[in-house]
Structure formats: structure tokens, C-alpha cells
Amino acid sequence: MLKAIQQPGRRLTLAFAIAAAAVTGATLYQSQASAEAQASAPPPPSVTVATVEHQQIRTWASFSGRLTPVASADIKPLVGGTIQKVSFYDGQHVSQGQALFLIDPRPHEAALARASAQLEAARSRFALAQDELERARRLLEDKLISQSLFDAAQNDAQTAKAAVAEAQAARQQAALNLEYAHISAPVAGRISRAELTEGNVVEAGPNAPVLASIVANDRLYAEFSVDEQTFLRFVRATDNPKSMPIELTLAADKSVIYEGHLHAFDNRLDTASGTIRARAIVENTDGALTPGMYAEVRLGAPQLSEALVLPERAIGTNQNKKFVLVVDADNTARYREVSLGKQWRGQRIISEGLQPGDRVIVGGLAHVRPDSPVTPTAAESTDNLAATF
Template identity: 75%
Template sequence: MLSLLSKPARQLTVAFAITAATVTGLTFYQGGARAQTEAGTPPPPTVMVTQLEQQQIRTWASFSGRLAPVASAQIKPLVGGTIQQVNFHDGQQVERGQALFLIDPRPHQAALARAEAQLTAAQSRLALARHELERARQLLTDKLISQSLFDAARNEAQIAEAAVAEAQASSLQAELNLEYAHISAPVSGRISRAELTVGNVVEAGPNAPILASIVANDRLYAEFDVDEQTFIHFVRATEDPQTMPVELTLASDKSVIYEGKLHAFDNRLNTETGTIRARAIFENIDGALTTGMFAEVRLGAPQLSQALIVPERAIGTNQNKKFVLVVDADNTARYREVNLGKQWRGQRIIDGGLNAGDRVIVGGLSHVRPDTPVTPQPAAPANSVAASL
């Protein structure tokens, strides 16, 4: 067909074809390059963020401690004799005033009867001496006896009064000894086994044997050592340290939390350890607490405070520095160095480096680098703060 066209027409047709081919090729090249660019640039990674807000929290400090009884007693005989009765079972719960042991009371009953008889005799002698004194006083008034005879009568009356007082003391002691033969529980609690049983002879005094021991188990102390810094911080925050809340969990079972109150701090700091001894008191609500158990004690600040809190998983380490990644207004991850405070309920208090309203990345950190775009999504809300106070 080209041969039928004139030469100028053939030249124009060839030029048009070359131009069309060039445009088509360029269009194909640009489309392919654009497709390759779009396929090689992944979208910004999705991250989970939490927006910081000031929260009211109570800070806690944890310590290790041991349980000790609020009241305990070792039962020793106050009089000698033969044990006639043991009125309890090993490990029994006893109440204050409950009969425990009976030491043969007959010798003490006889001693009491003798003391009462001596008292009666002394009272009789006193009555006679007073009567003689009155007669002597009348005779002295009538000048029928000398002053020396009157003085002797008065002296006899005074001796008789002293004898009555002595007899009364002896009678009281004999009565007490008879009472001591009946041994009862001085406190309520759980009693140990009987160390001596019926038929054994016991003696009173400094070397008297321990018959049994009682430990009160309705309430117990948790004794623990508080470091100097925590002691100063908490005590300065309140006028009454007993208002500080205290929680206890057993080392072998953390499923039950016992709530108590601070009983007292010791009156001096241990210079060797830099700690001060503290006591908290707890009700044995389920009967599981026993003297000597190892426990974890958490001492709470007396007042609530405002704080910014982030999860531990959001915090990274850069040599000796701590940092988090925050998302700015342009949805770009930014490096932010932070100062960490105390741990709180599995999270961390931030003392510096962040402000309320900052969006902190808490999930998807492995796919993020500082100064790179991200797609933020709100993280699932944490547990209610009120439930954790």
C-alpha cells in the first residue's frame, strides 16, 4: 500500500508510526515502573497504642516477713505436786480460763486449813491484847500502875496485831497455792501437746518444767524490715502510720490476700542493715495462718497520688537508658527517653519523659523503628484502676 502513496505521504506515515510506537513503549515502561514501585513499598506497620492519662494510684512497697503470735504463753507449774489431770487434747483450741492441768490439791488444802487456824488464833490473841491495853490505860489514868506497865501492855497489843497480819498473809499465800494447783489457760489459742502427763511430779521455781504452750491464732503479727528511704517517705506522708494499708500473701500460696493494718515501727534503726523493724497485724480469716510462716508483706502509701503509668512491655533498654516509642500527630514513631519510678500492679510509674496525652506504643514494637510511619490502633483497656487501689 505504501508503494501507491506519494513519497511525502510515505514519509509522514512512517514518522507517525515511529512516534506512536515510541509513545506506546514509554507508556508501557512508566506503567511497569509505577507498578513495581507500588509493589515494593509495604504499608506502615500497625501498632497498638495507649494514650496516657493521669491516674490516681496508691504506691506499694514489698517486703519479706515472718508471722508471729499476738499472744502466746508457756504453761509452767507455780506449785509443786503430782499431776492428777490433763484436761485437753494435743493441738486443741482452748479458751482463756479453761482448765488444763490439775496438780494434787490436797497438800495445799491442808496448808490453807493450817494457815486459817493460825489466823484465828492470832486474832484471838489480838483481841485479848487489846482488852488488856484498855485496862492498863484505865489503871494508868487512876494512877494505879506505872507508865512502864502500860507501855508493856501496848507493846503486847502491837505484837498481836503484827501476828494477825502475818497469819493473814500466810492464809492468802496458801489460798493462792491451792488456786495455782488448778492450772487454766491464760490466753485463748491453740495448745501444744502435754509435755508431762498424769502421775508425773513437778516442782515450782526457776527450773520448773514447761507443761505445754499456747499460741493465739485468731490474729497474728507479720514482722518485716523496712528500708530507711521507704520509712522516711511513708512516715512523712501521714501523721498516723497506722492508717497505712497493709496486704499479706503467703509465700507458698498467693491466691488469698489478707488485709491488715500497720501496728507499729520499732524505736530505732538497725545500723548494720539500714532497716527498721515493723509490725503489721492481720486477722486469721480462714485459719490458715500459723506462727513462723514466711510471707510477703506489701505496705501501701497512706494517700493516693497522681501518676502516669505504662505497661512494662512498652519499655525498652538502650545501654543504661530506658525509652519508649510514642506516636506523634503525623503517625510517626518517635524515640522518647524516660525516667522510671516504682512498679505498680505489673506496670511502671513514669517519673519523667512523658506527658498526659502521649500515645505510647505497647504492641507491635518488633516491626517499628524510630522516625518511621506507623498505623496506630488503640490497645485493649487495662483493668480498672479503682479495682487495684
């Protein structure tokens, strides 16, 4: 009877032992699986970060314009005659005062000689009239002649003096005509072809032909139109427009940047377009600039300003919002919405959303998700924020 009572208790104890062994085995298996999973999990992705700091930058505005010459001249004859010599070749760079054309000088040399002789004769008559006037003055003092005779002598002297002045003017004009026969370059620059060559007879006056044209090409004007908002913002920042720098590139070739400065704004706004004309001076450093070229002009603000800037590659788009990923103190990537300003030399000005000292991911974004751990590496100097200039 006793054995029948004890048998079920043994079976119950055995069941509990088996169950406990099963739980212990399952726990050990899960711990081992978790350890293996942790051992096989990849490390946090490596990213390149740039520490945002205030930069001294210059803001720029872009416009389209045309190149025009700073100085140019159409060469026309000031005296008539036969062209005897052309002293340049087509497209030559000429200096100021360089000989260009020679019009037959012989008629003008003869006119100068004639005028010189007439001047000498007038001076002789004037000297004689002066002597006669002095004698008449002495005779009048001795009451040997009448006042009317003295007045006549005085009038003759004044007339002779005027004749000398007239002869001097005629000689000066003859000398100028002889000088005009030797045509020289009024400005330095590149000259066109000779429209008339040796042997052609030319005339002076309003209908005088253009013999050639010169365009100064060491510096050129870049003429463009500035919108009213940009004009007000830049002009209020300085009372010296020439402090505004200019960067110019050609529409056909953007590989070369030409530098210069603003020369002047026009004196009125065009009410039809809401713009004001502006003119900048650009140095033709490589001689490739030519008047008439289409150019893209960047007008810089007169003063530097502080701003936070980031490379374009660090900025993402989420529907209509812009964002960056910021690495916090725990090396975790955090989503941060930002407001963008204007572009600046391949960078973007950040107007809102970041503070100086924030570490922004600029490389390795494809492998990062918000609120995930990362392994940050500081950006190289060329990948960091743009340099101040």
C-alpha cells in the first residue's frame, strides 16, 4: 500500500528535473546565439565630418554682360592729300604716338614756308610802325605835328601789330597741317586693317573716310545690368563702388577667370526692366578678351561677412526640406533641418539650423541612417569648409 502511494511522487520529481534541464539548455543556447550575433554584427560605418565654424566670406551676384573697349579711335585724315605710306600691318598692336599713315607732306611744307615768310614781313612792318610812332610822339611833344598825324601813326602801329598776330596764327595752322599729314596712333591698342592704302587721295572734313580703327585691349569694360535689390544692398554697404571686386568668365570658355573691379553705376534705373546699368574694368591678362564678347560677370560685395558654409554634398533633400546629419557627443548621427542661403564657390551658405562647433557628415552619407552610431573622421583641409579670401 505504501509503495503504491510513493510511486507517483517519484515520477513528479523526475518531470520537474527534466523541465529544469530543458530551460537551462534553452537559456544557454540563447546566450550563445546572442554572443555570436554580437560578434558577427558590423562595426559603425566610418564617416567624414567637418566642424562648422564662422567663415569670413564675400557674397557674390551673377549677371550677363558684354565686353566693350575702354578706349577706341577711328583714324580719319585731318588734311587732304595722297597717302604715301602705311606703317603698320593688319591686327598689329600699336603704341600711343606710333606712326600709322603718311599723307604727302610737300604741299603742307610749302604752306608752312609761305606762312613763315609772311610772319617775318609782318614783324618788319610792325617794327617800322613802332619807330614811326615814336618819332610822331616826340614831334607832338615839340608841337611840330598835329594830334591827327600822331593818331594816324598810332593806328598804323596797332594795325601792324594785329597783322603780326594774324601771320602767327596762319603759320601755326600751317605747322598743324604738316603735323596732321603724319598720322599717328592716338591710343595704344590693336589696330584694324588699313581701309585705304598707298596712292589713294583722301580729303579732310565731315565726309573724311575712316583709314583704320584702334581698340585698346589691355583693359576692357564689362557692361551688365544689376537688379534693384542687389544694387541697393551693395551700394548701401560702401560709398566707393570701386571697392566691389569683379570676376569674369567667357560664355564660350569658363576655364579662365579674369579679375577686375566695378567702375561705376549709371545715374538712373531703367523702369522697364527694373535694372541699372553697371560697368566694370577687367584686366586682359592673356590677351584673349575682345570687345563684343559675351561674358558672365560675378559682382562681389564690398565687404566680407561672417557665415556658416558647407559643401553641397553634405546637404540632403527630404521632400521640400533640406537637412544634414550632425554627429553628437556620443558619435550618433542626428537628423537636422537647415535653411540654405546663396551658393558660394561650390559651397552653400547655411542661414539656419546649425551652430558653430557642430560636426556635420560630409562623406559616407550613403551608409548612415539617422540615430545610428558612426565612426567619425575629421575632413582633410581640401574637403573642409571653403577657405577665406
